[in-house]
Amino acid sequence: xxxxxxxxxxxxEVAGVLAxxxxxxxxxxxxxxxxxxxxxLRAVYGFARLVxxxxxxAAGDRERQLDWVEAELTRAFEGRxxxxxxxxVQHCVAEVGLDRRPFDDLVAANRQDQxxxxxxTYADLEAYCALSANPVGRLVLAILGRRDPLAVExxxxxxxxxxxxxxxxxxxxxxxxGRVYLPLEDLDRFEVTESQLAAPSASPAFRRLMAxxxxxxRELLRSGxxxxxxxxxxxxxxxxxxxxGGLAQLEAIERHGYDVLAHRVxxxxxxxxxxxxxxxxxxxxx
Numbered sequence: 001x002x003x004x005x006x007x008x009x010x011x012x013e014v015a016g017v018l019a020x021x022x023x024x025x026x027x028x029x030x031x032x033x034x035x036x037x038x039x040x041l042r043a044v045y046g047f048a049r050l051v052x053x054x055x056x057x058a059a060g061d062r063e064r065q066l067d068w069v070e071a072e073l074t075r076a077f078e079g080r081x082x083x084x085x086x087x088x089v090q091h092c093v094a095e096v097g098l099d100r101r102p103f104d105d106l107v108a109a110n111r112q113d114q115x116x117x118x119x120x121t122y123a124d125l126e127a128y129c130a131l132s133a134n135p136v137g138r139l140v141l142a143i144l145g146r147r148d149p150l151a152v153e154x155x156x157x158x159x160x161x162x163x164x165x166x167x168x169x170x171x172x173x174x175x176x177x178g179r180v181y182l183p184l185e186d187l188d189r190f191e192v193t194e195s196q197l198a199a200p201s202a203s204p205a206f207r208r209l210m211a212x213x214x215x216x217x218r219e220l221l222r223s224g225x226x227x228x229x230x231x232x233x234x235x236x237x238x239x240x241x242x243x244x245g246g247l248a249q250l251e252a253i254e255r256h257g258y259d260v261l262a263h264r265v266x267x268x269x270x271x272x273x274x275x276x277x278x279x280x281x282x283x284x285x286x
Contacts, residue, residue, distance in 0.1 A: 033234050037143065040096060041238065043088035044139045047073075048106055050085050055110030056177065062114055066107055073103055096143050102135030113179070122183045122216075126160060133163035144235035154227035158239070161220030162246045168213050169249060171197055172261050182213065202259035210258035214250050221246050225285045236280050244276030247285055 033041070054065045075081045076090040077100055092098060109132035119125040137155035141147060167174065167181040174181055175197050187193070190209035202210070221243055228240050248267035256265045279285060 033238060036095070037234055037238075039088070040092045040143045041140065043085075043092040044136065044143070046085040047089050047103065048136050051106050051110050055113045063111065066111055069107055070104075073100070073107070092143070098139060098142055102138045105131045105135040117179050118184055119181060120184045122185065125164075125181060125183050128181075129160040129163045130156070133159040140238070144231055144238070146231065146235070151227060151230055154224045154230070157220050157224030158227060158243060158246075161217050161224060162242060164213065164217040164220065165246045165249050168210060168217065168253065169260050169265055173264070182209070186212065197261070199261055201262040202257070206261070207258040210253065210260065214253055214258065218247065218250050221250075222285050225279065228279050229282060237276075240280035241272075241276045243279050243285065244274075245272045248272045248275045 051066070051069055054062055054069060058065055072081060072083050072086045073089070076086040077093060079090060079094070081087045081090040089103075109128065112128065112131065116128070119128065134156045137159035138152060141151055141155050171180075171182065175194075180187075180194060180197065182192075182197075186209060190205055190212065192203070192205050192209050196203050196206050199206075225243055228236050228243065231239060245267070248271040249265075251271065252265050252267040253260060259265075275285075
């Protein structure tokens with residue numbers, strides 16, 4: 001790791017980073033949860049959001065700023081963090097005994113974003129999700145007191161599904177950053193060109209492609225849904241909220257005819273809450 005200093009710290013407002021929880025497809029830390037659990041979940045979210053913002057929108061040398069993130073993460077695990085978000089991580093690590101690997105994987109995913117702009121196959125995209133999304137679920141599971149293989153496997157399905165949902169709703173935004181997360185093999189299969197991704201609205205071919213990708217993400221979320229039933233009540237509420245948000249977002253994309261190019265499709269809070277409540281009560285996801 002290269003030496004870092006405050007000069008390499010990301011110039012991102014802490015309040016702005018945490019405020020982005022309102023833009024997510026799910027509630028990061030529901031008010032229905034106990035205070036300590038909410039604080040721990042917000043610590044993990046704050047770290048993940050900060051790293052994503054460095055990788056996506058930070059001005060300046062992003063690799064150097066990611067070096068700073070790694071250095072500050074080391075300080076957090078040593079009990080001497082400086083940055084407010086890392087102080088929250090430090091407290092969470094001390095309270096729960098979190099492993100460092102998932103945090104490092106999230107940094108690695110954002111380093112990959114600086115180099116990799118296209119994914120030839122779905123398997124390649126899955127491998128990226130294993131770094132960019134699944135580590136968050138594993139940290140959440142640890143906070144909820146579950147580290148067993150079955151829970152981890154189900155969590156990975158949920159998190160990969162949620163990452164796909166985010167990619168599908170943000171096709172135009174990602175393209176503006178020079179990135180295409182839709183697998184190139186799928187573009188070829190549905191005869192969609194990259195120029196169509198920049199169009200003001202979706203072509204028939206693009207809608208067929210998105211219908212396929214929405215189905216793929218939904219199947220992942222459905223197959224991971226049994227995780228909810230493995231958890232204690234507070235954890236059930238939290239994970240049902242994540243799942244409900246993802247499923248509601250897929251339904252919103254469907255209702256808009258799979259056109260995520262004309263505008264950013266967003267599920268209503270009511271739809272998310274209804275989905276989450278059904279899952280928390282043990283109903284099978286549709």
